[in-house]
Amino acid sequence: MSPKGERLKDEGSRLQVVTAGAIAGLVSRFVISPLDVVKIRLQLQPHSLSDPLNPLRSAPAYRGTVATIRHILRHEGLTALWKGNVPAELMYVCYAAIQFGTYRSATMLLQTGLPRRLPDAAESFVAGASAGALSTALTYPLDLLRTRFAAQGRHRIYTSLRGAVVDIARDEGPRGFFRGLGPGLAQIVPYMGLFFVTYEHLRIAFAGYNMPWGSGDATAGVMASVLSKTAVFPLDLVRKRIQVQGPNRSRYAYGDIPEYKSAVGALRTIFRTEGFRGLFKGLPISLIKSAPASAVTVWTYERTLDAMIRMEEGEKEIIP
Template sequence: MSTHRAHLKDEGTKLQVVSAGAIAGLVSRFVIAPLDVVKIRLQLQPHSLSDPLAPLREAPAYFGTVVTLKHILRHEGITGLWKGNVPAELMYVCYAAVQFTTYRSMTLFLRTALPTRLPDSAESFIAGATSGAAATGVTYPLDLLRTRFAAQGRHRIYKSLRSAIWDIKTDEGWKGFFRGLTPALGQIIPFMGIFFTTYEGLRVQLAGFNMPWGGEDATAGIVGSVIAKTAVFPLDLVRKRIQVQGPTRSKYVYNNIPVYTTALRGIWMIARTEGIRGLYRGLPISLIKAAPASAVTLWTYERSLKMVMNLDSSREALM
């Protein structure tokens, strides 16, 4: 195994890893927030792409990323592209911190608890899937809140983050915060497994190219994201639609989103009524979003970790 790879995965204390992960999540979320809002709007459209003569009751059908972007800017202003950004920022910071911490801990556990070392690819897959599932479960209520705010359009359903939490708790109970958790976990486990396996393998192969500004980390992150996102995208789409169900379902931009009792039934219904293409609605913008998001996250994480470690070393030297 590459000594560079082993050193990178072992370096940093837990506090340093948490700090670097939080910084990476914060920066990444702010950069890709507009793309995320556009993606969510496209995913929530419950109409057939082949039937332009069946408009929705209040919101026009969006046929592509550019049209969606223009519609939001025209009717909601530039701030509309950052709807749901507060819960999303909290989610990304917490998610990145939990993800990188769990990934590091699971990797060290697999190396010390088993009688024999697992292959690198298996080790990365298990650590990646575990870290993704843990981060998803911890931050899921924030993910649901982010989706509902992004789906509001011109009509405000929730006046603030605090009122949204109160209304959901009152009208739907605590389980309301976890609508769609099953497809989320079903999505994130293979996604993170595939992503980290691809990322770790590719970044080692690119290490000898000496790309400027840590380019090998960004390139590996982009490729890993594209492959993993495409593989699990239908579950992500169903998750988004389940998240906006409940007593406020008819008040969002798209007020006729069908009710899905399970994720599998949702996939079947979408394929039957909207075609196979319907399962991949918003995939192009999702891939465009995933690439810079992962690249920025991983690039910022590596740089932030080194910065935090250097600061701690300087502080210790002065003591």
């Protein structure tokens, strides 16, 4: 029991938590893969959405999610919506396993290793930020590979995962696998901070209200997630643009992606050439996919962990 007389936030052994997290990531990734491919394509199109002198119809880019899906289906086929799924599956399995395992360990350490218990919001922030940062850093090469496969159009640059690894290592060196890691890590802490600060304020404001779609707490959580994800989205877009830099930059679906020297330089260039809206390309589909992704991940995680705990308890009852 914790100092407050409550149960620890996570149950089960470390192996059970890691296994359940890995399975949850695997299932969730497959379900939302098409939405993720569309989001990446929208983020990578280097054309202004509002410049009347450079309409998108004259460029290999399309306005919105539906037009992008139609273009992919017409020119690349249904399976193209799962481009990059193999490295993405590996990434999500590893990411979810590391994230859940780190979150559990950090939470237990904060609950039992400090002289005084931190407030719940601070405890969740520290544990969540630590888990997110470590998971992002350790799985980043797989994230980069996922982006590059999803960015391929009808002309394939990498024919296999192994071939991609060999080509990047040969042409770009070890640093090539970590292009864009800076903005990737930079978005985690502000995201977690904004989420918990917003959630705590909205939770109090909505206390006692029952919405048609759920409780006040659930509504506060959804709104906090949308606001915090929107605030840090430009960093996610910059990360995607930097991930496809390198010797093959001109060979992806959008062949005229500019060359960026740094994350700050990328932000400035995108703002100058594509406008403020350009920093938020792919945001709607990103927000749409986050709901089913989170729901599938949490649902699968909870039931997988519960099943493993029940199996272990059943085995203990059988063995004298």
